Amino acid sequence: MKQSKKYPIYGIMAEFETPGAILKAAQTAHDAGYRVMDAYTPFPIEEVSEAVGFRRKDNRVALTSLIGGLLGGLGGYTLASSAAGVWFPLNIAGRPFIPWPMFIPVTFEATVLIAGLSAAIGMLIMNGLPSPYHPVFNVPRFNRVTTDRFFLCIEARDPKYDEGVVTEFLKSLNPTEVTLVQG
Amino acid sequence: MSAFQDDGPLVQAEPLAGYRDPSLTPIIGPTMTFRTITEKISDIVLEMDTPKWWFGTMLVGLAFTVGLLFAVTVLFFKGIGIWGNNQPVGWAWDITNFVWWIGIGHAGTFISAILFLVKQEWRNSINRFAEAMTIFAVMCAGMFPVLHLGRPWLAYWLFPLPNTMGVWPQFKSPLVWDVFAVSTYFTLSLTYWYLGMVPDLGTLRDRAKKTFQQKLYGFMSLGWRGSSKHWARYETAYLLLAGLCTPLVLSVHSVVSLDFSVGIVPGWHSTIFPPYFVAGAIFSGFALVLTLIIPARRLFGIKELITQRHIDNMGKVMLATGLIVGYSYVEEAFLGLVYPGNKYEHFLIMNRMFGPYAPFYWTLVLCNVITPQFLWWRKIRNNTIVLFILTIVINIGMWLERFEIIAVSLTRDYLPSSWGYFKPTIFDMMTFAGTLGFFLSAMLLFLRGMPMIPMYEEKMLLPASDPHGHAEEGIFLEETEEI
Known part of the structure; x- marks a missing residue:
């Protein structure tokens, strides 16, 4: 190390x-x-985090989640409209190939899924977790x-x-x- | 009290939710400190000898799970002809069970996400328990549509995977939305549950004495060390997940309900379905949380953490959602019986009320409309034995409601020549009972091996957790003696 x-x-x-x-x-x-x-x-004590010098700009979890959510939503809509409109178009009584309202549920689910996973995984990465070893664990009473x-x-x-x-x-x-x- | 009156305003700065109104039972017992909370919860996992009742119940759960395995094995060899499903009733117990189980799960997300956002502090001691229930319930739910596929080994075709046939799922169909909704729901619920548990797994790691436990919880806790910088990001992530799960919990059962309301079968084709399904889901979910938590808090001796106040509050939520469900029944009956112009809806309601399945209809009215009215009385909400019975009755009612909507509507649609009657087979029953057994075994494993109450969130409920309170742990004790 x-x-x-x-x-x-x-x-x-x-x-x-x-x-x-x-x-x-x-x-x-x-x-x-x-x-x-x-x-x-x-347990979390907000003021202690601030006192040790953790600033708002150090916390990028929300931004990560936002970007993830946008990409997820975009991906979900693209997937649905490509599958139904390009890769496997089905002409059913002349109805439109890409009816956007029908793709909203999938878009929504993809947005929420990727936003949530980005928040969770992003938080772990920014915190440097998982990290089974850390010097502070060497302090005998630290287990309390x-x-x-x-x-x-x-x-x-x-x-x-x-x-x-x-x-x-x-x-x-x-x-x-x-x-x-x-x- | 008088000894602390000098710094009174500081000690009282942020009183505990439960203490704002002294007539209410507190949400955390008065003798609890950081240490006792930790010991109480982690000792159940680390120190306690596995009680006899646990083995007994586990045996029952596993026996039913074996029944499930048997039924599923036969299904794999013979196909879904072993069930009672047949034209015109193509969706019967399997989909009923799916909808019922998914609904059960909703209480967990409702408690952990929505009640978190609206700062209902009492949810802190029951959220982990309820989320575990969500996850196992969604697992049980997920089995049914897959088993119902006919060729379950091709279940991956449900997902949009590029393939040599060039075929894609039909994205205009609610059935595909359902795949997305349920799998997202499961993934995020699991993430939320696990993330919420990481600090507590750290506690278990630090308190474990056996090597196996140290390794297991050390691995699962991801090296959590309580750094205040970590906490800041952790809290943001937790809040965001709560915010994201909130629309999710409302959307999942809405999408499930669209499976039916997009179809044109009378009894399915109704715009009231999404809110009606969601209310029913939360109703049945809270009932099951209570069914499980009432014995669990007694058997594990955690009445100081899950107090009468929690029981009372959950009773109130059940009452509220039960009234919405009752309103939906009235609305359906109104559309069929009073509102002119739709003879098929009229026939459907008459068929439900007086047709071959009439006893089921009236039982479900008894279970879901009459039973929750008892919850108006505080005495009944606080009588755990009566409440326990009520919750079971309600869940039977909710299952009947799903059956009534899904299967009974199908037995008699537009063409009298294609009318039919549905009867379950032994395999239907074994599969359903099997998922109940699986659920029970999974819950028991969770109770034995995981911290069932979030320790760090409980600690935040103590006045001693306020850095400006000047509160030593002991003050809490004296302050609350009179209550």
């Missing part, structure tokens, strides 16, 4: 017990000038993140990163525990 060679240490992680504490910690860290960090929580604990990790890639300073800083936030995260 390229990253772990360059940064043998992934970052430093602090553990908190409440949503309020993690929000305050993330905001304080941001105010202190740290930029490359992430918080880990058992999916139960009731909240973690803040300042990563080694941060320009202001300095092991001693960051450790002291995180300790000043009243965490339950501060741990070095092996890369």
Whole structure:
């Protein structure tokens, strides 16, 4: 792994017990000038995402879904009208080969299908999932993140990163525990 | 209470939906914390010894599934002549079962998507359960049209695949729309269900002690680590899927109903069908959710997560949709009996009410119109035993309704010389009972191996989840003691 060679240490992680504490910690860290960090929580807390520097422009799931939906709808309509009008035209009592209203159900279903799959798959890809291994899993108590604990990790890639300073800083936030995260 | 009055406005900033009106039972038990929610739900999967009743019920389910396999094997060798279908009744139990099962599935999507969009927080504890039901119900539904094809091994011809014969599906036909509607519905329901489960599978992975469990849930959780950046995208994707599933749930049964209303058979050819079918679908679906959830919450001891309030609310939805269904019956009868000019519709209604299948008609009126009226009473909605019986009666009624529309309409159409009578065979019965068994076994597997209640969504219902609440987990307990 390229990253772990360059940064043998992934970052430093602090553990908190409440949503309020993690929000305050993330905001304080941001105010202190740290930029490359992430918080880990058992359930979504919108403000924490914002506090660790996640901006609206980083979230392209909706756009992906929109593009997928448009392409899906276009594909569905093209498929139906090509099959009925070009590849296998059936003359039934002189009725039109391409009656567009009859193709709306298929167009609609294709739109919804591709839009939904784009949202789901796009979200996974943008999140870098599936990723069975990640350095944060090396923290022994990290398995409580999916139960009731909240973690803040300042990563080694941060320009202001300095092991001693960051450790002291995180300790000043009243965490339950501060741990070095092996890369 | 008084100890917290100083920061009162903050603690009370966003009270839980259930607590806005103290006369209502809360949607989550007062003793629940992040930890107890997690333990309660994940222990059912990871720690609990499989109870005896589970094996017993599973055995019954599997026995019926074996019956299904047998019936289907015979069908593959002999063709659909083993069923009671014959001219003029070409669509009988098979399509009835298809429509009934698809309808059952609608409650799941209704609960998980529509109630999510309108922020009905009580749906959080029943949505996963109901979605699982949707998926298994659509699986059962999908079997029937395929088995009814005559040559089921050519089922892939339903899809628009380029082939050497140069033949394509007829895109002007509702039957092709149906293929698209049902397969889209199944794919998206499965995606929505699985996506919603990923964080909870992460929880199971982290709490699992046996290697097999760690590997299984580790694989399925896709390496979910609760990163707040992931959560932001995840929530967008979840919201979008809810938004997309909402028109989908309304469209699927509408398209199914077009299979009939585009045909010219009296009893099929009606513009009221799409809303009528959708209402009936949600009606029967909620009934089945209740049929399953009433015993499940007792057997798994999760009454604090699926409270009386949920039961009560589902009763109300059933009442509302039941009234729409009842209205549709009245409208059909009005068109046939009172509205002048259509003697075939008139004959159809007379045939339904007083013809050879009249007992079915009156049973279905009893089941679907009279029975839901009991739900006006809060006492009945809160009496789980009475409600349990009501839900079964309603689902029998809904099945009869589908049969009445599909098969009975076909027995007597325009030409008296081609009238007929439909009787099911043992294979009809085995196939239908078999899908019920398959459904039951699949639900039992789900209850045993998957988190049946979304843990992370439940945690978001606790006041302690509000970062501005200054609420330690304990406060919740004291605050709610009086309720």
